[in-house]
Amino acid sequence: MEKQAISFYVRNCILRNESKIIYSPFESTGEKEKMNKKLSFLIILCILLSTSFSQIFYAPNAYYQKSEENFHITVIQFPNPNIEIFTALGQDQILGKEKLSSIAKRYNADLAINANFFSLDSGEPIGLVVSNGELIHLPIKRGVFAITYDGRAVIDIFETTIKVKVNNNIFKIDNLNSPRGGNQAVLYTKKFAKQTLIQNNAFAGVNIIIELDNILPFHGNIKGKVVNIEYGVLSSNIPDNGCVISLGGTALKYLPLFEIGKDIEIIVESKPTIPIKEAICGGPILIKNREIVLGKTNEIPFDQNIINGRHPRTIIATKEDKIIILFIEGRTTTSPGMTLKEAIELLKTLDVENALNLDGGSSSNMVLWKEPLINSDREISTALLIKNITETTEPKYLFILPDEDLYIQKDEKKKIKLILQDSNFHKLDISSFTWSISNPIIDFNPQTMEITGLDYGSSELTINIGNLSAKKNITVYTNTFSEDFELDKNWRITGKNIDExxxxxxxxxxxGYEGKNFLSLKYRTLPGDSFLYFEINTVIVEKMTKLSLKVYGDGKRGWLRALFYDSNGKPYVLDITSFKGIDWTNEWRTIEKDLGEIKPLISSWNLPPKYPLKLQSIYLVFLNNSGIEGNIFLDDLKIY
Structure with a gap:
């Protein structure tokens, strides 16, 4: 039975349809240099995005999504009355460090990311911190992400000065919530710690204890009253409803202005003058108004390793009415991380308007429903939290994670997670459920949520809670694969520049070569670079070392290749023929290939594939062709 090309389709990226990108990883070699230029990092990333998992909503108009390429994204419609976005400090103080998962648990947040760079020794964050309208740490000349009271998400560079007015005398505060130096006037609020602190090279000074009528604003004035003056002290307790102004060295010249009972005014001036409610600092700014600005913002310089090294990354971006957060895994054999230039290419595929790099490396992480997405849950200084603030309703959604089909070997165990949500996407506790399996080739333990492969084949696990049901397809795979093309299995053809x-x-x-039947593949290409994919979609395990295929040639020099995806979703290829292609006619040839010759589609990765693999397609490539019509025959595909 003859089949039309079933689907010449366009894969969608997460945030937009890239209509020029057809599902066909562009090729290289031979003329290969030309093709390498076409194989831009942007296009490959868009392909990888298209192989991502389903969206998991944790609040209305706010979802999380994991890519098989080891990066994670959350997209938030903003403004969004269903959520609260806020800044939090480790241990709720400047000199506190805490694991991101612990911060998320304390605040009952649905999603959390790390934020500011910070001192590994003290935990003091670097740059601006604003929480619920309170100025906690002063900005430096580095990029800031901020949420305003009027519902805007802003990425910019800010300047802030703090002044103290006593009678008609005004002087400038040198720092906020940071250990005082020898000749400084520093202001401390309760967000610093229980007590003030001076630097190692500083001497005792005078601390002025002040009762305030309000929190310290990002921009504006507050009033206070001097309630005590402590002379010759190294530290003082910080009052819950006030602050301490610590004077040392030459800053003691301001001491005569103060006396107990004296009224004072604290003046905070910030530019740009924006009503900021929450703010975190990172840097550098990567994109501004859709223009790449890396290295052009005059921010305080970063170590070049932060810029050019491949590291885990946390990046926050804005696009029209959306906030987009990326967490990119790194420093593993399967996920090296990204340079900032590579991260920018990824951001451009998402068509963001503005983007800011946050602290990365070992600090990078994302927590969903209080569980970190990676095991490295380092203590950090600041976090940005997102909380679903809608009311809890009746259960409505039930699903199993991971959400893709599950492939396991015989006797192998794999854990799954069962997620129950209400209509507002709150994650609900599960007390009990029922379950069944369609084929007893697997065992399911409801206490541990483990699936064990018992025999080869496929099965379906069904879990029910009330009238809600979730299903998971499970394949227990063997160490060999054979396709003799005796029966039509409704295979799928996809491609680019093919007459469909x-x-x-x-x-x-x-x-015929052997057996009763075999596969006839008839094609017609269009001018340009053409790719024709015949989808196989079978699992390849590490014990399989050889691929064998019988090919009846048409002499049209189609480059025959095999496309694989590893367990991280990265594409790999195997050349079944050389770049010269199928150059023989009217005869069958048996081609045997060593699977050790599989190589990354993107040569710069230079990483071995993570097993198990999926043989996605056997495919033909025609580069720079003017339109070719041909017919090849395939039989007896074996992988063993």
């Missing part, structure tokens, strides 16, 4: 009306496959007996 003409391109077909059929099961036929003409020119």
């Amino acid at each position: 009306m003409f391109t077909t496959y059929s099961i036929t007996t003409q020119n």
Whole structure:
């Protein structure tokens, strides 16, 4: 039976349809240099994005999504009355460090990311911190992400000065919530710690204890009253409803202005003058108004390793009415991380308007429903939290994670997670459920949520809670694979620059090699670079070392290749023929290939694939062709 090309389709990226990108990883070699230029990092990332998992909503108009390429994204419609976005400090103080998961648990946040760079020794964050309208740490000349009271998400560089007015005398505060130096006037609020602190090279000074009528604003004035003056002290307790102004060295010249009972005013001036409610600092700014600005913002310089090294990354971006957060895994054999230039290419595929790099490396992480996405849950200084603030309703959604089909070996165990949500996407506790399996080739332990492979084949696990049901397809795979093309299994053809009306496959007996039937693949290309994918979609385990295929040639020099995806979603290829392609006619040839010759589609990765693999397609490549019509035959595909 002859089949039309079933689907010449465009894969969607997460945030937009890239209509020029057809599902066909562009090739290289030979003329290969030309093709390498076409194989831009942007296009490959868009392909990888298209292989991502389903969206998991944790609040209305706010979802999380994991890519098989080891990066994670959350997209938030903003403004969004269903959520609260806020800044939090480790241990709720400047000199406190805490694991991101612990911060998320304390605040009952649904999603959390790390934020500011910080001192590994003291935990003091670097740059601006604003929480619920309170100025906690002063900005430096580095990029800031901020949420305003009027519902805007802003990425910019800010300047802030703090002044103290006593009678008609005004002087400038040198720092806020940071250990005082020898000749400084420093202001401390309760967000610093229980007590003030001076630097190692500083001497005792005078601390002025002040009762305030309000929190310290990002921009504006507050009033206070001097309630005590402590002379010759190294530290003082910080009052819950006030602050301490610590004077040392030459800053003691301001001491005569103060006396107990004296009224004072604290003046905070910030530019740009924006009503900021929450703010975190990172840097550098990567994109501004859709223009790449890396290295052009005059921010305080970063170590070049932060810029050019491949590291885990946490990045926050804005796009029209959306906030987009990326967490990119790194420093592993399967996920090296990204340079900032590579991260920018990824951001451009998402068409963001503005983007800011946050602290990365070992600090990078994302927590969903109080569980870190990676095991490295380092203590950090600041976090940005997102909380679903809608009311809890009746259960509505039930699903199993991971959400893709599950492939396991015989006797192998794999854990799953069962997620129950209400109509507002709150994650609900599960007290009990029922379950069944369609084929007893697997065992399911409801206490540990483990699936064990018992025998080869496929099965379906069904879990029920009330009238809600979730299903998971499970395949227990063998160490060999064979396809003799005796039966039509409704295979799928995809491609780029292919005449979809003409391109077909059929099961036929003409020119047979062995057995009763084999596969006939008839095609017609369009001018340019053409790719024709015949989807196989079978699991390849590490014990399989050889691929064998019988090919009846048409002499049209189609480059025959195999496309694999590893367990991280990275594409790999195997050349079944050389770049010269199928250059023989009217005869069957048996081609045997060593699977050790599989190589990354993107040569710069230079990483071995993570097993198990999926053989996605056997495919033909025609580069710079003017339009070719041909017909090849395939039989007896074996992987063993």
